[in-house]
Amino acid sequence: MRITKDFHIHNCISKDGTGSFDDIAAAAKSAGLTKFAITNHSFNHKYGRWENDYEFVRAECKRVGAVFGIEADIYRKDGRLGGVRGREFELVVAGFHRSPNWGRAFFGTKKGNTQMYINTIQKNKIDILAHLNTYIKVDCKAVAEVAASRGVLIEINGKRVDFTHQEFLDMQSTGVKFIINSDAHCPSGVGKPTAAYEFLKGVKFNPKQIVNLAK
Numbered sequence: 001m002r003i004t005k006d007f008h009i010h011n012c013i014s015k016d017g018t019g020s021f022d023d024i025a026a027a028a029k030s031a032g033l034t035k036f037a038i039t040n041h042s043f044n045h046k047y048g049r050w051e052n053d054y055e056f057v058r059a060e061c062k063r064v065g066a067v068f069g070i071e072a073d074i075y076r077k078d079g080r081l082g083g084v085r086g087r088e089f090e091l092v093v094a095g096f097h098r099s100p101n102w103g104r105a106f107f108g109t110k111k112g113n114t115q116m117y118i119n120t121i122q123k124n125k126i127d128i129l130a131h132l133n134t135y136i137k138v139d140c141k142a143v144a145e146v147a148a149s150r151g152v153l154i155e156i157n158g159k160r161v162d163f164t165h166q167e168f169l170d171m172q173s174t175g176v177k178f179i180i181n182s183d184a185h186c187p188s189g190v191g192k193p194t195a196a197y198e199f200l201k202g203v204k205f206n207p208k209q210i211v212n213l214a215k
């Protein structure tokens with residue numbers, strides 16, 4: 001199993017990541033990727049305080065041939081996307097994180113969490129839903145139905161997969177498309193989504209529904 005594109009990569013701009021822009025580009029090349037995105041944490045995340053460097057990061061992505069992305073926070077029940085502050089990106093990955101969310105009142109019910117995800121997908125231009133079911137649980141199939149209707153990809157995360165095989169099959173039955181991403185926080189992880197490959201070994205997946213699997 002091999003991926004052709006990796007659309008969820010952090011580097012030194014995320015305070016929990018390492019690697020210069022050139023390091024990431026070199027790693028992407030050596031992993032045989034035809035396309036890659038640099039998607040650092042968004043501005044309200046504790047590891048994403050780079051709003052003042054927005055232009056620099058955009059220029060660096062362009063210089064090294066990376067898609068200029070962000071990993072924005074799913075964080076409000078009304079569907080407001082956290083941390084993008086009206087800025088433009090070529091790619092928006094959206095995910096729920098402990099920071100800046102931890103302790104907010106709306107956690108706890110699967111129904112409420114699911115509604116938060118659905119509202120966020122409906123109200124924003126999102127390309128990829130990152131690490132679904134990590135930190136908080138949702139009704140995966142209900143989220144996938146809305147994602148499918150909006151053309152949003154569901155990520156199979158390279159570091160951890162928190163939906164079950166049955167939940168994956170339920171999502172697959174909606175026709176939604178998936179993408180495998182490394183979620184690398186250092187150059188050596190780029191293009192190497194080990195946990196996703198392990199997960200897929202045990203389930204009858206439809207390769208046509210995974211957009212970046214090498215033939």
Ligand SMILES: [Zn+2]
Nearest residue numbers: 071095097130
């Ligand atoms: Zn994340």
Ligand SMILES: [Zn+2]
Nearest residue numbers: 008010071183
């Ligand atoms: Zn990430």
